Amino acid sequence: MLYGRSAEISALHEVIAQARRGCGGAVVLLGEAGAGKTALLDAMAARGEAMRVLRTSGVESESDLAFAALHQLLWPVTGLLDALPGPQRDAVRAALGHAPAAAGDRFLLGAGVLSLLVEAAGPEGLICVVDDFQWTDRASADALLFAARRLGAERIALLFAVRGDAPVEGVSATVGVGGLPEDAAAAFLQSRHGLLAAPVRRELITLTGANPLALNEIAALLTPAQLAGREPLPDPLPGGARLFGDRVARLSSPARLVALLAAVDTDLEVVLHAAERMVAGSGAAFAELEGSGLAEVSGTRVRFRHPLMRSAIHEAAAPAEVTPCARCPGGADRGRP
Ligand SMILES: Nc1ncnc2c1ncn2[C@@H]1O[C@H](COP(=O)(O)OP(=O)(O)O)[C@@H](O)[C@H]1O
Ligand SMILES: [Mg+2]
Structure with a gap:
């Protein structure tokens, strides 16, 4: 059961209802990890009624594996490939590994994917769900976006979910998935x-x-x-690593140390001063932390953009990093550099 998502559900239903009437379109769900994007996609897939549902999801470890996402999306309908014009069929077959890889023609592949989706839609229509689009391999993403821009007269609703708040180029309809009411x-x-x-x-x-x-x-x-x-x-609350641990893990170790200093004391001057003493290349490390979107400078303070980012930094710290050390400059008071 989904709590508090009636506006988001109505917006998605509208896209699906339009698609059913032959006026297809794409929409992007944008929201941070854990906001409930997948839960919304599941609800849409379950309520598709007679419409066919195809699903795929970007997987971080496969994000450099060309056509991985497309393969997952299209394998249930490869039986329909014969209905496609020869060159498009060959391009899709090659992408899915059903034929020797030819020098990829991106137009033919995009057109072929669209044609296959149209076949799959049939008279009742099709809901295509692409979850975790931020991890979709580039080759699949290009083909899907090519199709997404050409759905106007098709019975196809293409639903993307993306982690973060950066819109997907070429798909203007977005639904923000924020905190629950x-x-x-x-x-x-x-x-x-x-x-x-x-x-x-x-x-x-x-x-x-x-x-x-x-x-x-x-x-x-x-x-x-x-x-x-x-x-x-x-304080800090536990559980931040589950949400933001991957972003913390992507920081270099100097930037992570600066983040840890900021998690202990929010005063900008204190953080900068401590970073200068403790972190090699502290300026670059501080810039990296800001660039990561985890923390920002606001006046004289360093703030984490989400309280759980602060707890994720704590949880990622090695015990030696948070244990006060009597021999260090600042002595046992290292908790407040
Ligand atoms: N509106 C909601 N009502 C009830 N449970 C929800 C709701 N939104 C998300 N959840 C639950 O919260 C967890 C995280 O949601 P999920 O859809 O996986 O987030 P996301 O895909 O945005 O990372 C899941 O267990 C999901 O079932
Ligand atoms: Mg998800």
């Missing part, structure tokens, strides 16, 4: 973890931005006494 977040928490003390519930909702994955994961890591409000919540 407060009442929906409360109902969601209650459904998974029983009744929480109201102040705890409010604090969790604020700290997580009502991200469903974060709410669920963090509540699962809290003790019954913390959930009931008899004990304070830990």
Whole structure:
């Protein structure tokens, strides 16, 4: 059961209903990890009624494997390939590994993928779901976007989900998947973890931005006494690594150390001063941290863009990095450089 997504569901239903009437189109769901993009796509796929559903998902480890995503999307309908004009059929077959790879003609492949989707749509229509598009291999992405721009007269709805907030070039319709509305977040928490003390519930909702994955994961890591409000919540909250761990892992180790300093003290001057003493190439490391989108400078403060990014930094730190060291400059007070 999905909580609090009626606007998003209506927007997606509209795209699907239009496609069913022969006025196809593409739409992109944009949102951070755990916001509920996949859950929305699942709901759409399940409610497709008579429409055929094809699905694929970008996989990080396959993002440099040409045609991996297309292969997953199209294998259920390869039996329809014979209906395609010869050159398009050959291009799709080669991309899917059913024929020797020819020197790829991107136009023929794009046209072939579109033709195959049109065949698959038949009279009832087709919902194509492309999840985690940010990890889709480039060759598949090009072919899918080629098709996405040419759906106007087809019974095809192409639904993309992308992590982050950067729009997909060439697909103008977007649906932002943000935090849940407060009442929906409360109902969601209650459904998974029983009744929480109201102040705890409010604090969790604020700290997580009502991200469903974060709410669920963090509540699962809290003790019954913390959930009931008899004990304070830990600071930082646990569970950040699940959401932002991959972004933290992509930082160089100097940038991660600067991030750790910022997670301990938000004062810009303090962070810069400590970074100069402790981090080789501290300027570049600081710039990398800012460029990563995890932290930003706001006035005289360094702020994490999400409270759970701060906890992800803590969780990624090696014990030696967070344990005060009496011999270091700043001594046992290393927690506040
Ligand atoms: N509106 C919602 N109501 C109930 N559960 C939700 C909702 N949105 C997401 N979830 C749950 O939260 C978790 C994360 O959602 P998911 O769709 O995987 O996020 P994303 O794909 O954006 O990373 C999943 O367990 C999902 O079932
Ligand atoms: Mg997902």
